[in-house]
Amino acid sequence: SAVISQKPSRDICQRGTSLTIQCQVDSQVTMMFWYRQQPGQSLTLIATANQGSEATYESGFVIDKFPISRPNLTFSTLTVSNMSPEDSSIYLCSVDAGGSGETQYFGPGTRLLVL
């Protein structure tokens, strides 16, 4: 299994500002995913990040709002830009374990509150 850490674990931010969330994996992985979980809701995929290529965004999510970096096979960042209270959510990264994509492992999440 993969061990995933995220920083920060939580933050309170003012509207109009930006926050960058880091995701670190203890092994090299090809695919990394970023999810959002709004209060009381299920998880929604934001984008898929492959090392060496631009992230692929799901419908309703755009690069200007959620820029993603994937500089190497163990690390990724997600930035939530120009935040509003509607961005208050838990943001989670996950990785496919192994080349076969057998399971996905999730980080502990970053809890964001925008005032």
Next chain:
Amino acid sequence: DAKTTQPPSMDCAEGRAANLPCNHSTISGNEYVYWYRQIHSQGPQYIIHGLKNNETNEMASLIITEDRKSSTLILPHATLRDTAVYYCIVRAYNAGNMLTFGGGTRLMVKP
């Protein structure tokens, strides 16, 4: 990915078996059934997955019907720490396919 249907909530007595059902009537031949759970304020945790045979690991058992249109996750001896939201997901078994989460079942294990 095929859609899944789960009851929104269930209760279970501590020490008893918890049986969580999932309907996936439109599942394709190459799609596996995955189960995850999310304990409050934590990231989802992988539990088990299977294609057509029943599977068992240290956490749970997965029973898939012969027509593969439904499955049941069994926690043999539920504890209070098993209180969580359980997600049933169907996904093709190849790299790069994201997980599509539905509403899940909120399992409450009671003393």
